[in-house]
Amino acid sequence: MNINEIKQLTKGKQYNFLRDNEHLGKNIVLLGVTGSHGTGVNTKNSDVDIRGCATNSKREILLGKDFEKIEDKPTDTIVYSFPKLVRLLTKCSPGVIELLGLKKEYYLYISEVGQRILDNKKMFLTQKAIKSFGGAVTNQLKLIRSGKAKNIGKECSLLIRMYLIGLDIIEKGEIITYREKERDLLLDIRNGKYIDKNGNIMSEFFKIVQKYEDRFIHAKEITTLPKEPDWEAINDFISSVNEDIVCWQIPERYKEL
Structure with a gap:
């Protein structure tokens, strides 16, 4: 299965949760094909692994709530909340950080916030x-x-x-x-x-x-990597994204996946 076939697959009913789940849909900011396909070692029998990120809603941010992740095991899909993704990235979690290094065509969706995450990926690279x-x-x-x-x-x-x-x-x-x-x-x-x-x-x-x-x-x-993350820069980044969500300053983030 090539990337175009995967993109077509995600439009099917089995991936409706990406559009219908209350935490996903318009809140998705980044979605990519990882695993064997993402690394280029897939075979005809390889599963499709999808990982992504969705922001919390304005209400969740103001109430200090976090859905953390939505996992759909039948499709091997995991979408992390923005705070959860950042926490995992600061730990350089192998299964998560690969989402930030995909080839361009393996991203199924990148919103304005998603692009900001990709643009700032080196901020998370430490010892x-x-x-x-x-x-x-x-x-x-x-x-x-x-x-x-x-x-x-x-x-x-x-x-x-x-x-x-x-x-x-x-x-x-x-x-x-x-x-x-x-x-x-x-x-x-x-x-x-x-x-x-x-x-x-x-x-x-x-x-x-x-x-x-x-x-x-x-x-x-x-290695010349810093020992610890630049927490001030990371907190400024989180604050900036959340402020934009609360103040409705983020451009339309959702389109048909």
Whole structure:
């Protein structure tokens, strides 16, 4: 399924919740295709993963309420509230920060507020990425070694993908979700090139893992990322968006998805 087919798919009944849910609809500010499609390693059987952000309503902001997220498991869609998204971004959460590094065509919708989030994405990049991505790859490696993974090739590919995205953040301060340069490697891993006829992972794969682990260790020692987020800048950003919502100063944010 290509991106145009995915865009057409989201217009169907199974995605009506994006238009009908009281917290979504006109409140959606950012929506993108993540997962295998977003990173460029999808196959014909790949699921469609959609992630996004919606602002709280004027009433919710004034009352200090937050819906946090809307999740639709049948379509593997999660839309975070603006405050929840910001909290996760300040932690450099791997599953969330990739939303800010998609190729342009993989965004299904970007409002004025959504564009402001994308324009300010470097504000969220700190050394917290070392802990978040380091923890993610450690947990992923444990899953792979445990023998409990249902699709070992897919999980191995995901491990390397997390290394790559994390390294770009720590080494260069960039979020690059679509892995064009490493696409062939990731697809080879996913398609079982490093799995023997008995279903065991070959030593060559773990040599690849070690290469990226060594690079990760070196990167965290020389990174120029700040240790902590610039909380004043982030709070100013949150305040600016919320003020615009309360004062009705945001342009029309919704169109048919």
